[in-house]
Amino acid sequence: MTSTDKLIQMAIAVVLFFAVTGLILVLTARLRSRNGERVQAAAFIAPSLLLIAVGLLYPAVGTIYQSFFGSSYQPILGGGNEGNFVGLDNYRRIFTNGDLLQVLQNTALWVVLTPLVATTIGLVYAVLIDRSRFEKVAKALIFLPMAISLVGASIIWKFMYDYKGTDQDQLGVLNALLKAVGFDTYRFLLTEPWNTFFLIVIIVWVQAGFAMTILSAAIKAIPDDIVEAAKLDGVNGLKLFRYITVPSIRPSLIVVLTTISITTLKVFDIVRTATGGQFGTSVLAYEFYVQSFRSFDFGLGAALATLIFVLVTPIVVYNIRQMRRLEAR
Amino acid sequence: MTTTTPTAPQAGLKTAPPRSASSAARESLSGRWASAAAIVIAVLWTLPTFGLLVSSFRPEGEVKTNGWWNAVTDPQFTLDSYRQVISGADIDLATYLINSVVITIPAVLIPISLAVMAAYAFAWIPFKGRDTLFVAVFALQIVPIQVTMIPLLRLYVDPPFNLMPLAGNDAPGGGFYTVWLSHTIFALPLAIFLLHNFMREIPGELIESARVDGAGHVQIFSKIMLPLMTPAIAAFGIFQFLWVWNDLLVALVFAGGNPSVSPLTVRLAALAGQRGEDWHLLSAGAFVSLVVPLIVFLSLQRYFVRGLLAGSVKG
Numbered sequence: 001m002t003s004t005d006k007l008i009q010m011a012i013a014v015v016l017f018f019a020v021t022g023l024i025l026v027l028t029a030r031l032r033s034r035n036g037e038r039v040q041a042a043a044f045i046a047p048s049l050l051l052i053a054v055g056l057l058y059p060a061v062g063t064i065y066q067s068f069f070g071s072s073y074q075p076i077l078g079g080g081n082e083g084n085f086v087g088l089d090n091y092r093r094i095f096t097n098g099d100l101l102q103v104l105q106n107t108a109l110w111v112v113l114t115p116l117v118a119t120t121i122g123l124v125y126a127v128l129i130d131r132s133r134f135e136k137v138a139k140a141l142i143f144l145p146m147a148i149s150l151v152g153a154s155i156i157w158k159f160m161y162d163y164k165g166t167d168q169d170q171l172g173v174l175n176a177l178l179k180a181v182g183f184d185t186y187r188f189l190l191t192e193p194w195n196t197f198f199l200i201v202i203i204v205w206v207q208a209g210f211a212m213t214i215l216s217a218a219i220k221a222i223p224d225d226i227v228e229a230a231k232l233d234g235v236n237g238l239k240l241f242r243y244i245t246v247p248s249i250r251p252s253l254i255v256v257l258t259t260i261s262i263t264t265l266k267v268f269d270i271v272r273t274a275t276g277g278q279f280g281t282s283v284l285a286y287e288f289y290v291q292s293f294r295s296f297d298f299g300l301g302a303a304l305a306t307l308i309f310v311l312v313t314p315i316v317v318y319n320i321r322q323m324r325r326l327e328a329r
Numbered sequence: 330m331t332t333t334t335p336t337a338p339q340a341g342l343k344t345a346p347p348r349s350a351s352s353a354a355r356e357s358l359s360g361r362w363a364s365a366a367a368i369v370i371a372v373l374w375t376l377p378t379f380g381l382l383v384s385s386f387r388p389e390g391e392v393k394t395n396g397w398w399n400a401v402t403d404p405q406f407t408l409d410s411y412r413q414v415i416s417g418a419d420i421d422l423a424t425y426l427i428n429s430v431v432i433t434i435p436a437v438l439i440p441i442s443l444a445v446m447a448a449y450a451f452a453w454i455p456f457k458g459r460d461t462l463f464v465a466v467f468a469l470q471i472v473p474i475q476v477t478m479i480p481l482l483r484l485y486v487d488p489p490f491n492l493m494p495l496a497g498n499d500a501p502g503g504g505f506y507t508v509w510l511s512h513t514i515f516a517l518p519l520a521i522f523l524l525h526n527f528m529r530e531i532p533g534e535l536i537e538s539a540r541v542d543g544a545g546h547v548q549i550f551s552k553i554m555l556p557l558m559t560p561a562i563a564a565f566g567i568f569q570f571l572w573v574w575n576d577l578l579v580a581l582v583f584a585g586g587n588p589s590v591s592p593l594t595v596r597l598a599a600l601a602g603q604r605g606e607d608w609h610l611l612s613a614g615a616f617v618s619l620v621v622p623l624i625v626f627l628s629l630q631r632y633f634v635r636g637l638l639a640g641s642v643k644g
Contacts, residue, residue, distance in 0.1 A: 009431070013505070017439050017442070021442060025547050029545055037546070038456055040546045041456045041459075044550075045450045045462070047446070048443045048447035048517050049462070052514065054514075055515075059478070060469075062479075066480075073483065075483070076480075124370075128366055138371055141371045144623075145374065146626075147626035148575070148619055149619075151594045151601070155597065157377060158601065158605070159384070162608075171392075171608060173398075205374065266474070268578060274601075285473075302479065304475075305476040308473045309476050312473055316470070316471045
């Protein structure tokens with residue numbers, strides 16, 4: 001297909017979509033009765049529900065089902081491949097195989113460290129620049145990595161981490177600094193176990209801007225009289241931060257922490273681009289991709305995906321409960 | 330942005346009151362350290378990108394032999410790397426750039442349109458089981474896309490009831506449909522949820538009075554809601570745009586490594602693997618992929634930030 005063909009295809013798809021949607025709206029527009037309202041509701045909701053049911057619900061159930069089967073694909077209906085059933089074997093493999101245990105351990109590091117570090121940096125920075133003269137520019141600088149794809153971010157950081165022997169001219173900033181201070185250069189992405197931490201730096205770099213934006217807005221929403229009253233009582237500096245700022249923005253902190261942990265749990269681009277999962281850096285989300293689409297072990301892949309699902313669920317549930325409590329207040 | 334609470338759109342956007350002279354004086358001492366720390370963070374956050382940007386304009390020989398900071402003392406700049414990655418036959422990012430555009434536009438327009446409609450019905454058309462359905466849609470946000478991929482891919486390749494397969498060589502649209510559809514599906518739960526929250530903020534009297542005047546839901550939706558919703562739609566649109574443009578996983582899985590439908594990210598990731606030492610190409614390539622989201626991001630930043638906040642938190 002030439003580029004023109006592609007653009008034409010795109011235009012056809014978009015026009016077709018809007019034509020069909022418009023037609024449905026026009027056809028249902030004239031209905032006024034009680035039943036008519038029901039039809040209108042259906043017309044508004046049905047396309048979305050259908051897509052969600054077919055594209056999220058059915059596949060999610062299918063994957064959980066598949067995770068109890070061997071490597072070959074197991075459709076939910078009409079499978080007839082009973083010999084393929086392995087029960088909890090895939091999960092047992094994840095928790096006993098040395099490589100996969102390493103994957104779990106790495107994932108745990110990612111999910112614990114990323115939210116904490118990114119949120120801390122975002123919070124500190126938001127406080128530091130609050131009401132300063134350059135606030136807008138300062139914010140944009142930290143926020144910018146969010147517009148960069150994780151693939152792009154990984155390339156940017158691979159360049160920062162670039163390794164050359166100590167006697168050679170350095171291309172990467174970090175090794176150049178090490179050399180300037182008199183140390184040997186370091187293989188940041190190849191040396192276990194610290195390479196995992198250097199990959200986590202990449203996602204922290206991307207996510208800190210998100211944390212900063214949300215928290216900065218929350219800080220600005222703290223009523224001025226509270227801050228003034230505290231200052232009159234002689235609370236200043238760090239104490240003000242500890243006893244006034246942090247408690248006041250607690251709900252935002254929780255939202256930021258959970259959102260970043262969920263994102264982190266699902267990230268696979270960084271590992272794929274920076275190390276390809278080698279040198280002991282793989283994480284659950286990447287291992288899922290490798291097992292499903294390279295080793296074609298659909299059972300193990302499904303078990304890994306299900307595990308991500310299981311790990312996300314309590315985080316989201318906790319968050320929803322927090323939200324409810326706030327609304328009830 | 331998976332977890333959110335409904336709040337007023339403008340929450341937290343109060344502008345700072347002017348600082349009084351006394352408070353400025355009181356803070357100036359700690360202020361100096363604070364500014365220093367802020368500057369350090371800002372530099373740390375900007376330096377990586379800046380280094381790559383400088384490298385992308387340096388000649389190949391220079392990039393490969395010495396660090397980008399040497400460009401300060403020995404400035405040599407060229408557009409060769411860009412020429413090579415964009416139109417050079419072996420890298421040809423221009424083609425992938427077009428693919429990214431072709432993927433992104435429908436993958437932003439379609440889910441948002443569907444979501445606005447669904448959000449309207451969930452917010453303003455009463456029907457039985459509405460709240461249960463809405464909670465169900467919200468709950469489906471927690472399904473990680475990894476969990477859905479294999480069965481969904483099977484559906485595309487081998488759909489039931491002898492439907493036309495969407496993937497493979499005989500697929501319509503050269504294989505873009507699977508990517509469009511997947512992005513649409515994955516965007517819907519969050520889009521419906523956020524837009525629904527915006528929609529509920531609109532005063533009910535407005536709808537009531539329109540109903541009294543004899544307007545049907547379709548009229549209210551298109552004449553009243555859509556114009557009022559424009560900022561929210563724009564905010565989510567930017568969100569979805571960045572997400573789709575920067576996506577790697579969906580493209581890898583559903584475009585199946587087919588170069589004629591793969592977006593920039595796929596090509597760039599492959600380059601990073603194959604030509605890990607060709608920093609002149611990688612740096613220019615990374616910036617080609619950066620330009621479009623960066624322009625969108627910078628020009629529409631205000632909506633974006635407001636959208637982030639509106640759907641998510643109140644201090």
